[in-house]
Amino acid sequence: MSQENLLEIKELTKYFKVKKEKLTAVDNISLSIKKGQCLGIVGESGCGKSTLVKMIVGSLKPSGGTIRLEGIEYLNLKGKEKRDFWRNIQMVFQDPISSFPPRMKIGNYLAEPRLNYDKIKKKDAISQAKELLEMVGLKKDFINRYPHELSGGQLQRVAIARAISVSPKLLICDEATGALDVTIQNKIVELIDKLIHKEKISCIFIGHDLAVVGSISDNVAVMYLGRIVEYMNSQMLEKNPLHPYTKALREAAFDVYCNQEDELKVLEGDPPSPLNIGEGCAFAKRCSFAKEQCFKERPQLKEVEKGHFVACFI
Numbered sequence: 001m002s003q004e005n006l007l008e009i010k011e012l013t014k015y016f017k018v019k020k021e022k023l024t025a026v027d028n029i030s031l032s033i034k035k036g037q038c039l040g041i042v043g044e045s046g047c048g049k050s051t052l053v054k055m056i057v058g059s060l061k062p063s064g065g066t067i068r069l070e071g072i073e074y075l076n077l078k079g080k081e082k083r084d085f086w087r088n089i090q091m092v093f094q095d096p097i098s099s100f101p102p103r104m105k106i107g108n109y110l111a112e113p114r115l116n117y118d119k120i121k122k123k124d125a126i127s128q129a130k131e132l133l134e135m136v137g138l139k140k141d142f143i144n145r146y147p148h149e150l151s152g153g154q155l156q157r158v159a160i161a162r163a164i165s166v167s168p169k170l171l172i173c174d175e176a177t178g179a180l181d182v183t184i185q186n187k188i189v190e191l192i193d194k195l196i197h198k199e200k201i202s203c204i205f206i207g208h209d210l211a212v213v214g215s216i217s218d219n220v221a222v223m224y225l226g227r228i229v230e231y232m233n234s235q236m237l238e239k240n241p242l243h244p245y246t247k248a249l250r251e252a253a254f255d256v257y258c259n260q261e262d263e264l265k266v267l268e269g270d271p272p273s274p275l276n277i278g279e280g281c282a283f284a285k286r287c288s289f290a291k292e293q294c295f296k297e298r299p300q301l302k303e304v305e306k307g308h309f310v311a312c313f314i
């Protein structure tokens with residue numbers, strides 16, 4: 001294990017049994033995240049993003065492969081070690097309101113993780129809650145409010161504050177801005193960006209919008225039907241994406257990368273069923289460059305320049 005890597009995922013796979021058939025949701029994925037870096041994961045609905053995250057946070061058991069944080073295969077931990085471990089990985093979800101207990105004041109909600117993990121005094125936890133609120137750009141007196149008294153964007157700030165309250169090593173944002181309108185979305189992305197750098201937290205930022213994901217991430221993995229089809233840093237994503245699928249996503253993300261006057265190109269067709277991916281490249285049927293080989297053989301992820309990996313024969 002490299003000294004610098006915080007998270008290492010090796011050959012991770014998840015199958016589901018659907019009516020006696022095997023559905024491949026995550027197919028042999030290997031990834032690593034360095035300390036303090038943000039990895040973006042992008043792909044259309046159904047490509048396996050949530051399944052991948054559920055395995056990282058221990059809510060789904062992998063069918064194969066390993067996940068290590070600082071070298072520890074943490075999914076096998078038991079008892080106190082397991083309890084203590086989980087503060088290291090915190091999540092922010094898409095829908096802020098559903099993750100809040102409606103009758104719990106914001107102050108108590110923010111104080112709860114420190115009370116549980118560190119057994120600090122309630123008075124100290126509430127005072128830290130006020131600091132956390134200020135850190136995420138909210139007023140201290142929000143501690144006395146209930147979730148329904150806050151907007152979606154404000155609630156998402158509180159969710160982020162709670163996630164960082166226990167000084168995690170890895171913050172996972174699963175479509176964390178997806179339910180917010182665009183101006184609020186940008187502010188939340190800026191906030192996450194500022195906090196992960198200030199607190200030196202590594203981050204996995206998941207979304208279906210390449211522009212949003214690219215704007216916060218150091219490296220981006222593009223997923224298609226359970227596999228990574230391209231992995232590169234955000235400069236390569238902006239200047240030289242190579243996989244036809246990444247290019248199509250990039251063109252669709254016109255607001256950041258393209259001239260707003262350009263015609264918006266939409267990716268046509270649906271991905272094939274994960275029950276029946278077939279032999280060839282899973283993207284071949286939607287790819288305007290596909291040649292005979294693409295329908296017969298599965299392209300493997302290969303390094304084409306330093307740090308830039310692509311699974312494509314073209």
Ligand SMILES: Nc1ncnc2c1ncn2[C@@H]1O[C@H](COP(=O)(O)OP(=O)(O)OP(=O)(O)O)[C@@H](O)[C@H]1O
Pocket residue numbers: 016017018023024025043044045046047048049050051052208274
């Ligand atoms: N519990 C399950 N049982 C059977 N199939 C599942 C299960 N969970 C997910 N899947 C299937 O696995 C594939 C990947 O789903 P997943 O939710 O990981 O995709 P996603 O990229 O997160 O999509 P979205 O952006 O819509 O959340 C899909 O085909 C989905 O239908």
